[in-house]
Amino acid sequence: MPTLSFPYHEPRPGFWGEKTVTLNFCEEDYAMSYYCAEVCNSITNFLFLWLGVRGIKTCLKYGHPPIFLVTFIGYIIVGCGSTLFHATLKYPMQLVDELAMIYTTCFMAYATFAYARSIRFAVALGTGLVALAYFITAIYYHTKDPQFHQAAYAILTATVVFSNMWIMEKVLRPALKAREDKQPPNSPVPSTRATLSQMWIMVATGLSIFLGGYFIWVLDNTYCSTIRRWRHQIQLPWAILLEGHAWWHLMTGIGAYY
DSSP states (O other), X not given: OGGGOBOOOOOOOOTTOSOXXXXXXXXXXXXXXXXXXXXXXXXXXXXXXXXXXXXXXXXXXXXXXXXXXXXXXXXXHHHHHHHHHHHHOOHHHHHHHHHHHHHHHHHHHHHHHHXXXXXXXXXXXXXXXXXXHHHHHHHHHHHOOHHHHHHHHHHHHHHHXXXXXXXXXXXXXXXXXXXHHTSOTTOSSOOHHHHHHHHXXXXXXXXXXXXXXXXXXXXXXXXXXXXXXXXXXXXXXXXXXXXXXXXXXXXXXXHHHX
């Protein structure tokens, strides 16, 4: 219905001036707002802010180790950086977004590998991760190669995810089973099988959502010209459903939170 749709604005210079980023996604620049280069890609980052705040509240409520609190703060920084990146298309904001992703994943790696280990190991691990983060930062700042950043982030994320899977089976399951064996028959504490089953469901759900977002992101990049044509045919506001990178934000945000 014509009354329920309206066209995109014609290409125009925006409030933030010439773009300096090394990446530009399929959402058309300043097509919805003079003040925000990529409206959908900016707004969808608010999910990271909300989930980060929620995670911080959970950490404070249940007294989780400080590293988890720092990780959720990093989650918020990623959301803020990505919002500014997509809103302005300025390279410094791109660095805030992308490097925060690396640093937050390093925090996750520390939380994964330092748990229940000696102080000496934790210090060595922390030092190594700081050195790794510095190395990635230096190389990326020098090369400005987005593929290097994407590869580094993918390797770090995969390391954290698969390591946690291994810990669940090789460390957590025996510990829960030993605790279960000491409990009375009518204990209200969930069984080891029930607990691990729930955890595996969460892992599978989060990973599926995350990978689904990645798949949409790839399609958005590969078929951008076709998708843009479809958007102009559908018109706003319905065309925002075809903003693939915005879906990437939503799905990776939810998937990573799991």
